[in-house]
Amino acid sequence: MVKLKVLQQLAKHHGTPLFVVDHDILRKNYAEFRKHLPRVQAYYAVKAFADPQVVKTLFEAGSSFDVASMPEFKIVHEFIKDMPHKERQDWIWDKIIYAHPIKAGKTLQELNPYKPLVTYDNSEEIRKIKKYAPNAGLALRLKVLNTGAMVELSSKFGAAPGEAVDLILEADRAGLVVEGLSFHVGSQTTNFENFVQAINLAASIFEEAKSRGYTKMNLLDIGGGFPVPYDKSVKPFKELAKKINAELNRLFPKEIQILAEPGRFMVATAATAISTIIGKAVRDGKLCYYIDDGVYHTFSGILFDHCQYRLNAFKNGPKDICTVFGPTCDALDVVSMSEELPGNLKLGDLLYSKNIGAYSVASSTPFNGFPPAKIVHVNK
Numbered sequence: 156m157v158k159l160k161v162l163q164q165l166a167k168h169h170g171t172p173l174f175v176v177d178h179d180i181l182r183k184n185y186a187e188f189r190k191h192l193p194r195v196q197a198y199y200a201v202k203a204f205a206d207p208q209v210v211k212t213l214f215e216a217g218s219s220f221d222v223a224s225m226p227e228f229k230i231v232h233e234f235i236k237d238m239p240h241k242e243r244q245d246w247i248w249d250k251i252i253y254a255h256p257i258k259a260g261k262t263l264q265e266l267n268p269y270k271p272l273v274t275y276d277n278s279e280e281i282r283k284i285k286k287y288a289p290n291a292g293l294a295l296r297l298k299v300l301n302t303g304a305m306v307e308l309s310s311k312f313g314a315a316p317g318e319a320v321d322l323i324l325e326a327d328r329a330g331l332v333v334e335g336l337s338f339h340v341g342s343q344t345t346n347f348e349n350f351v352q353a354i355n356l357a358a359s360i361f362e363e364a365k366s367r368g369y370t371k372m373n374l375l376d377i378g379g380g381f382p383v384p385y386d387k388s389v390k391p392f393k394e395l396a397k398k399i400n401a402e403l404n405r406l407f408p409k410e411i412q413i414l415a416e417p418g419r420f421m422v423a424t425a426a427t428a429i430s431t432i433i434g435k436a437v438r439d440g441k442l443c444y445y446i447d448d449g450v451y452h453t454f455s456g457i458l459f460d461h462c463q464y465r466l467n468a469f470k471n472g473p474k475d476i477c478t479v480f481g482p483t484c485d486a487l488d489v490v491s492m493s494e495e496l497p498g499n500l501k502l503g504d505l506l507y508s509k510n511i512g513a514y515s516v517a518s519s520t521p522f523n524g525f526p527p528a529k530i531v532h533v534n535k
């Protein structure tokens with residue numbers, strides 16, 4: 156994390172709310188991912204923090220990208236468009252997967268010229284892809300266990316294991332090429348068994364497809380979900396990587412290309428939010444601080460990402476359990492109901508929250524007219 160003194164200087168210079176992104180940490184996270192999962196090409200899930208400068212740094216570090224909308228696609232395409240065009244028909248797949256299983260027809264039409272790699276999980280989507288993006292390659296998204304994940308995703312997406320090969324054969328009959336399988340074990344998955352079981356399920360679908368005559372699959376996309384050490388209960392990434400490597404090497408021959416779509420893992424630890432105390436009150440005997448950032452803004456992850464961020468003061472002092480409210484008029488705008496902060500903080504004092512890079516400013520809104528945090532990039 157950027158030194159506290161530097162954070163204070165940045166807040167003084169730029170004002171608050173402020174969102175400080177440390178590119179050294181982005182590079183470190185990418186390097187750690189590749190070091191521990193050498194067989195897995197990382198496609199950064201842009202949705203976690205769709206910032207062109209973040210994309211640039213990760214691109215330069217060697218990353219590929221998972222996008223879920225045309226605006227995200229365009230952010231990435233800006234960087235890859237000048238890459239030397241390879242003869243291979245699937246050149247764009249080296250850098251982009253469009254990994255949203257449900258795509259509007261118009262989106263597919265726009266994607267088609269790029270010969271994209273897209274995910275799907277149902278028959279209607281096959282018909283849509285055939286009609287609007289016949290040049291696309293397909294990856295079938297499987298429904299897998301999301302047990303213990305902070306953000307569950309399998310209730311919305313994924314083909315049931317029993318229908319998987321039928322959907323592969325249906326796409327084949329439609330004249331499309333299913334290149335492989337994908338899954339997502341749920342975001343911030345601290346239950347490593349989810350990955351083990353999903354890889355085993357994918358291997359059994361590969362086998363069943365082969366036994367039913369389909370032999371064109373050459374990739375496995377193990378999705379996102381790689382956990383971030385928000386607290387000490389999260390086991391080290393290298394323990395998870397060891398399990399994933401063991402299963403991949405046991406079940407998938409070397410010629411199968413392995414992809415992953417880490418979002419949170421790349422960006423969460425790279426950003427710190429700084430806010431200013433703008434109000435102070437005692438309500439029902441409890442100390443309440445009001446700050447200039449809240450759940451409609453940088454702390455949106457409290458609602459949308461089910462994530463709780465700790466607040467810290469730059470000043471020391473005897474601590475109280477207090478409530479921290481955001482700046483809007485909405486009573487929903489609660490950053491924390493029980494934060495341990497010095498009770499003697501004054502209006503104008505600063506607070507900071509670490510590890511807030513993922514799914515935070517990404518879903519910030521302009522509600523109530525309060526401006527979103529200014530984003531500052533350091534160590535570019």
Ligand SMILES: Cc1ncc(COP(=O)(O)O)c(C=O)c1O
Binds near residue numbers: 381
């Ligand atoms: C299809 C897909 N891929 C990747 C991700 C990124 O997941 P994470 O941030 O948990 O790594 C998500 C998150 O929702 C997703 O839906």
